[in-house]
Amino acid sequence: MTIRSRREAVTFRHPFRIRGIDRTLPAGVYEVVTDEETIEGLTFSAYRRIATMITVPAEGAVGTMETLSIGSVDLANAQAADASTAND
Template identity: 75%
Template sequence: MTIRSRRESVTFKHPFHIRGIARELPAGAYEVVTDEEMIEGLSFAAWRRVATMITVPAEGGPGGTAEMHAIGSIDLADAQRIDASAAND
């Protein structure tokens, strides 16, 4: 089984909540890592998402300390949609 990881930076313009994290997160840029596995047995390359994780500042930790939380890709998309619509208000 072949696994690949994709990293991207996601920016929130407003404080936000995301399911799976019990606290409000501050506005800013966050690293999102998506792990995908190759679907074998096909005549072309295809990948299936198996995990999505976001790196957030550690709660109460010293500056620069971070935590990685597993989240749902739909939950991330919902948080991004809410943030974008708040910018239009």
């Protein structure tokens, strides 16, 4: 079984919340890492998502970052809410 990781920068224009993180996060650019594993037994290459993580500022520690596990649907919901928020 092969595992691969995809990294992407996700931008939030407004402070936001993601289910599973008990605080509001500031607007900014966040690194999101998605781990995927191969689906065995197919005649073509296919992968399934096994983990999604986001790197955020650590609570109570200035200049420190932490990586937290989140749901991909929760990330998509936070992005949609950010996009629908009225411009400043």
